[in-house]
Amino acid sequence: HLDLHHYLLLSTESSNIRIYYCFRNIMKELQENFKKLLKTERVPVFLTSSGTGAMEASIVNFFKPEEDVLIVVGGKFGERFFKIAKRFGLNPICYEIEWGDYPKVEKIEKYLKENKNIKGVFIQICETSTGTFYPYKEIGEVCKKYDALLIADGITAVGVYNIEFDRSNIDILITGSQKALMTPPGVSAIIWNEKAHKRLGVNKRYKYYFDLEQEYKNQKEKFQTAYTPSVNLYAALNEALKVINKIGIEKIEKNTSIMSKATLKAFEEINLKPLSKNPAIGVSAICLPDSIDGNKLIKFIRENFNMYIAGGQGHLKGKIFRLCHFGYIDIFDTLNQISAVEFALNNLGYNFDLGKATKKAIEVISQYKGA
Amino acid sequence: HLDLHHYLLLSTESSNIRIYYCFRNIMKELQENFKKLLKTERVPVFLTSSGTGAMEASIVNFFKPEEDVLIVVGGKFGERFFKIAKRFGLNPICYEIEWGDYPKVEKIEKYLKENKNIKGVFIQICETSTGTFYPYKEIGEVCKKYDALLIADGITAVGVYNIEFDRSNIDILITGSQKALMTPPGVSAIIWNEKAHKRLGVNKRYKYYFDLEQEYKNQKEKFQTAYTPSVNLYAALNEALKVINKIGIEKIEKNTSIMSKATLKAFEEINLKPLSKNPAIGVSAICLPDSIDGNKLIKFIRENFNMYIAGGQGHLKGKIFRLCHFGYIDIFDTLNQISAVEFALNNLGYNFDLGKATKKAIEVISQYKGA
Known part of the structure; x- marks a missing residue:
């Protein structure tokens, strides 16, 4: 600190x-x-x-x-x-x-x-x-x-x-x-x-x-x-x-796009779709099912893991969460963010195969970064 | 640094x-x-x-x-x-x-x-x-x-x-x-x-x-x-x-006013008058005689003592110098500023009794702070 x-x-x-x-x-x-x-x-x-x-x-x-x-x-x-x-x-x-x-x-x-x-x-x-x-x-x-x-x-x-x-x-x-x-x-x-x-x-x-x-x-x-x-x-x-x-910005862009791909594929694997019809690589916005309160999800992650992820703004408040892939964020931060969301979803009663999203992200990353 | x-x-x-x-x-x-x-x-x-x-x-x-x-x-x-x-x-x-x-x-x-x-x-x-x-x-x-x-x-x-x-x-x-x-x-x-x-x-x-x-x-x-x-x-x-x-702001105001007084009296002692008809305690602006280029004075102090004093702005550029008495500046910084100006004035050919200004400042300070 x-x-x-x-x-x-x-x-x-x-x-x-x-x-x-x-x-x-x-x-x-x-x-x-x-x-x-x-x-x-x-x-x-x-x-x-x-x-x-x-x-x-x-x-x-x-x-x-x-x-x-x-x-x-x-x-x-x-x-x-x-x-x-x-x-x-x-x-x-x-x-x-x-x-x-x-x-x-x-x-x-x-x-x-x-x-x-x-x-x-x-x-x-x-x-x-x-x-x-x-x-x-x-x-x-x-x-x-x-x-x-x-x-x-x-x-x-x-x-x-x-x-x-x-x-x-x-x-x-x-x-x-x-x-x-x-x-x-x-x-x-x-x-x-x-x-x-x-x-x-x-x-x-x-x-x-x-x-x-x-x-x-x-x-x-x-x-x-x-x-x-x-x-x-x-x-x-x-x-x-x-x-x-x-x-080098070329390398940064490539790495960021891998993290973005991995994140979107990971959540798709557990039936959570991106909000965006044309996702940016720097920020992934993921839709939550009506049964899950996004504010609770973020609060759970903050209180249990001291990790800070972003929610929705305006009318999307509580309905989406957003993960950042730029700046200091690396592939392990990305995996951690995905896992943290998985823990929170599990705690809030979402029915899915816990760990599946993170596993998928690892697979996607390995395609680009080598096994 | x-x-x-x-x-x-x-x-x-x-x-x-x-x-x-x-x-x-x-x-x-x-x-x-x-x-x-x-x-x-x-x-x-x-x-x-x-x-x-x-x-x-x-x-x-x-x-x-x-x-x-x-x-x-x-x-x-x-x-x-x-x-x-x-x-x-x-x-x-x-x-x-x-x-x-x-x-x-x-x-x-x-x-x-x-x-x-x-x-x-x-x-x-x-x-x-x-x-x-x-x-x-x-x-x-x-x-x-x-x-x-x-x-x-x-x-x-x-x-x-x-x-x-x-x-x-x-x-x-x-x-x-x-x-x-x-x-x-x-x-x-x-x-x-x-x-x-x-x-x-x-x-x-x-x-x-x-x-x-x-x-x-x-x-x-x-x-x-x-x-x-x-x-x-x-x-x-x-x-x-x-x-x-x-x-406490009362104490800060008092200390600042002592530094201001000491500075003005010091330069008066060597015939340099304040620009201001109603000097503020935080900043003293002192007029230079026509024979002294204020830009040279500041440059000399910077290059020889790695000390940075302010010059005039607008039409006063080169004609005055300004010393600051607030923030981190204490009485010893004030004495140092005055001495530095004395060294510079001496170097630039101003005719005066070198050390007299600093001596005066010390006397003024001792009146208020004790000997």
Whole structure:
């Protein structure tokens, strides 16, 4: 367990003005490591905020009030984009899909064809609340065709998928420090291409802390942020990116997909289906039968094994559970998560052959990793 | 020097979902410790942002476009309030004072008398760029009389001065983690009284990440933030507040004022005057003669002593230097800062009796602390 004195150790150092002088070097490295991960030459901007701050930044900097944007709403994070756009006076058109479903490229093309004023399309790469992967590359092609920007929330996708930004058709990509990037929460990042850059500053009002024009200029040219950054977290993110780049995102993506496959097959084996029609590899959302209360399942696992798995959000609360496969999670954590769910299901009266799911996961993993 | 592995230690722990469960307890304690420091029963809101984020929050939540506000601009941070207000469509009236001067209560009363539509008055308690204390209590009395809110930036005042919030006449108070609160940057705080609370939500648009209605509800009732907080920094701030409250803010204020007095007297002794007409105790800004380049002074101190002192901002760059007396700084740090400046002045050709300033500081300190 974490020693709280570590916090104060960090404090003494960073509250000192000397951080001002070494911060530039941290920022230089951080930019390079982030660019390496995304295989891009574009300079990212880092913000002292959670991912939601970067979501807001993507709206207030590249769009202005009254403009039409298309927002895919298929879960909690799509909803969030929609709410932000509303608050900032945009005219968001909602492409609502059932939670667990994914946006259809043809449907997006139809929206863009019928409304030539749509300036941007907002999607998640992975909608975390439902564990669903959205086909961002194909959507990006359509956006290009109709000259709309594609804004992708990659908060649980960057560091999971090998997103080659410059070849991805994504115009604006967002991420946060605390998911696959294995850093404490509190830093978000946003990167955009030349096409998006032309619209940067289209809105002169209703932004100050999240003014990307100012941040881009400061960070690109001076390796400084416009306002005091969370220096410790920037340094931590830089260190984490070094680790990730050393392993290589291709290998990470492959390992993550094995854990995802193993998890989905494991639960199918005991008749539990994934919520998602197009599962993301980073997060698996599994449906529970009506007889099992998901909140109880999570509580049982927490109290008995000191293990923390995620439940459903919004109307899915109590109806699903979600397992994470990114970041520090390895194949043994994955097996442990599956076993823990098995123990809990057994305790809550679900009728199945205890151990069967974990056994199946082991078999799937061995196919890819060797026996 | 800080071991970077500490960062990753922190990372592994917090990226785990288990933080979700212990975070509530951290938040409960953090609220109590912050309330204790400010001797208030009001519940503060913490934001994952630098202090500038909280400045923005104070504008977008309590005021709406087109409304008149009075902003005291006597340094970099007053300017910042003005810029934010402009960006969000308010009608800010600028009470501009010379950098180093402080706002006059009579002048503020005049503004309020002549413009009955002024809904709020924005000030710094300490304008950090000039080391100036603004008479917030007296200004608050006038604001009360004319029914305008007083918004005080306490970023370098909270943890320095014994601000008894409920008796202070401040309606909205802002601070940040990284100054006197001795925590890494990345958390800001905002607290407001019942009177300000009635105006919370007067503006429904142009805020999402900094929506204080939502944060207040979440943090007060559920001890959770609306979006993922920088959990490590919240925990660090909580630990730092425990230390501060154990010492007691009265004692801290007294010690800080001794260091301030000693510093000002020391430099007066060698004919260097403070910039400020009303010096704040937390930061001393000292004017340099035209013959001395402040940038060179700071560089000399950094390169020769690995000590970091602050220079001037804006048009004062190169013309002043600033010494900090809050947070981890003790009387010996203060003496060291003064000596370092003496060495640098000597090196840069300033004609004075080397050692005289430090000697004077020692004498002043001994008057208060005993021989």
